[in-house]
Structure formats: C-alpha cells, structure tokens
Amino acid sequence: MVSKSSASASLAKSVPAARGGVEDKKPRRKRRDRDKPKRAMSAYLVFLSRHRLAVQKSHPNWSVTDVTKELARRWKDVSDKERAECQHQSDEDKKRYYEQMADYVPLPDEKEEEAPIRYDKDGNRKRRKKDKNAPRKNRSAYIIWAAEYRDKNFRPKAAANAPVSFREQATELGQAWAMLSASARKKYDDAAAKEAKEYAVKRDAYLEEKKQLALAAREAKRERLLAEKRAWEATKAAAQKVKDERKAERAALKDQRAKERSTVKKSNGAGGLPKTGKKRAEATSSDTMARIKAALVGVSNEAAWYKIVDKHANAPEKVNDAYKQFIANAKQAHFSADPKAFLVAVLGYDEAQQHLL
Numbered sequence: 001m002v003s004k005s006s007a008s009a010s011l012a013k014s015v016p017a018a019r020g021g022v023e024d025k026k027p028r029r030k031r032r033d034r035d036k037p038k039r040a041m042s043a044y045l046v047f048l049s050r051h052r053l054a055v056q057k058s059h060p061n062w063s064v065t066d067v068t069k070e071l072a073r074r075w076k077d078v079s080d081k082e083r084a085e086c087q088h089q090s091d092e093d094k095k096r097y098y099e100q101m102a103d104y105v106p107l108p109d110e111k112e113e114e115a116p117i118r119y120d121k122d123g124n125r126k127r128r129k130k131d132k133n134a135p136r137k138n139r140s141a142y143i144i145w146a147a148e149y150r151d152k153n154f155r156p157k158a159a160a161n162a163p164v165s166f167r168e169q170a171t172e173l174g175q176a177w178a179m180l181s182a183s184a185r186k187k188y189d190d191a192a193a194k195e196a197k198e199y200a201v202k203r204d205a206y207l208e209e210k211k212q213l214a215l216a217a218r219e220a221k222r223e224r225l226l227a228e229k230r231a232w233e234a235t236k237a238a239a240q241k242v243k244d245e246r247k248a249e250r251a252a253l254k255d256q257r258a259k260e261r262s263t264v265k266k267s268n269g270a271g272g273l274p275k276t277g278k279k280r281a282e283a284t285s286s287d288t289m290a291r292i293k294a295a296l297v298g299v300s301n302e303a304a305w306y307k308i309v310d311k312h313a314n315a316p317e318k319v320n321d322a323y324k325q326f327i328a329n330a331k332q333a334h335f336s337a338d339p340k341a342f343l344v345a346v347l348g349y350d351e352a353q354q355h356l357l
Helices: 004-014 043-058 064-076 080-102 141-153 166-179 182-266 280-284 286-296 302-314 316-331 339-347 349-355
Strands: none
Touching: 043 064, 043 080, 141 166, 141 182, 286 302, 286 339, 302 316, 302 339, 316 339, 339 349
C-alpha cells in the first residue's frame, strides 16, 4: 500500500511547473568580478605565504594538508618579533583594501538585463523572442534543394495544372530528395557548407559585438553607480560636518553661559541684570531691581532710583554692563562697596551728584 505522502511526491514530480513557477535546478554560479579589490590577509596568512615554499621544498612528498599542518604548528611557536612583523604587514594590507573598497561598486546583476521567463495559460514555458538583429542562420542542403524544386514545379501557381496543397508538396519533396543521387546532391552539399562557414563568421562577429556592447553598458552602469556613491558619501560627510559644527557651537555657548552664571553666584550672592533681547522684560524683576535699590539706599535718594529705572527702560545694556562691573570689582581683595561708582556709571557724574546725599 502506497502512503499519501509518497503518492503526492510522485505526482508532484510528474506534474509540470505551475504557471509563473520555475522547476528546481542547480543555481547558476555567480561570475567573478575581476575589478573587485583583493581581500586583506591576516597575520597568519602572511606567515603562511612567507614559509610555504620553504616547507614544500624541504618536504616535496607532502600534501597540501600536511604542509598547512606544519605551518600551523610553527605559527604557534613563532617569535614575538616575527609575529609583530606579520601583524604590521597585515595592517598595511587592510589599509590598502579599505582604500580600494571605498571606490569599488559591484558589477550590476546580469539577471536584471535578461528578459523574464514567460509561461502560457497551461504553465508551459514560452519560447524567447527571436533576436531580429542576429544574422540569418544557414540553410541545409535539403532546404536549398527544396527551394529550387518548388520554384520549378510549384511556382508560379499558374504553371501547375491544379493547386497542390502544402501536405502534397512536402510528400513529393521527400520522395524526390530520397531519389536524388549523391553526385546531384554534391552541388547542394557544397552550397550548404559554404553558407555554414559564412554564417559561423557572421555569428561570431555578432556575438562578439553584442558581448562588447554588454560589457560597455555594464561598465557605464558601474561608473554611474560609483558616481552616485561618491556624491552620497560627500553629501553625508558635509551634513556630518555641519552637524558637528553646530554641536560645537552649542557646547561653546553652553560653557559660556555656565561661566557667566558661576561668576554671578560667586560675587557676594548678588545677581546681575538679565541680557537684552527676548528676556528684556525680565530685567525689571523685583528680585534683581531690589538688589540694585538696596545698594543705592544709603548713598542716594529715591529720585535716583527712578532715574535708574527709566535708564534701564531706555538703555538696559548700559545698566547691565555697569552693574556687572560693579559686581566684578567685588572680587578684588581691597574692594569696598561703593554704590556711588555704580550710580555715576549709570547716570553720569553731573546727574549723579544731584541725587547723592
């Protein structure tokens, strides 16, 4: 009794491939790209290339496996000096490999250039379209004789007593050709041999031209892909450069702000006026202005305080710079708090004298 699995397997072998499918076959071997850079050798391979010939000469009867085993044994006991030399040579070879791979683009796939396989409604593979540019194939001796025989006996139709069907023509041609003697056939054999030689020359020339055109197109495509690869790498490098520059600018700005904050915190706990621009409105915050007012209470009147508030509204940079300088002076060892200097720096000497107590 046959099992269902074995029956289905035998049925699958007998049934042709389904529509759009391809029968299982051995995959085509990928062609070798001669322009691809040679891979870099490791330190061990460098050592093998150095000593292989010497081992083969000293042991001519050894197989390749025996030679490799001996070299592997020597590699385990190699000196540190020679190992370092092999490693250095390997590093140089890797450098060469990476430099060449930067300008390498793989060959385009030949399957992309081939016409797709077509199938009819029954799943049978269709014949490929005929190459119209290919030279016409040579005729056989029978075809040459049959064309001459048809011209004499079947063409023009008016020469025949009655119309002769294609089947009757084929029957008559076969019988006449079988009755033809060898001496009579020689003429047509020679003509067929001549056509065969001429076709072989034309065919080889056409195939060579087609091959050269295909190679030129493949190399042009490779150059185009290489140009696209270089353009993409250049764009990527430029974008990375801009990104690094922006990152460095942000880091520098961050460090600058951190230094300014640390300077303000260390100056007797007093804070400076905010920067101008978007944060100008914050300059009149109660905390900061209260610090300035407290510094001026003992040496000036309330009118001086309102003058500074007006000056801050009109020229906040001047007030900000003067107050920063007032805070910076506090770092000096001989510094004594002098709000008069701050008042003079903001309002000017003459106007400041009017408001000093």
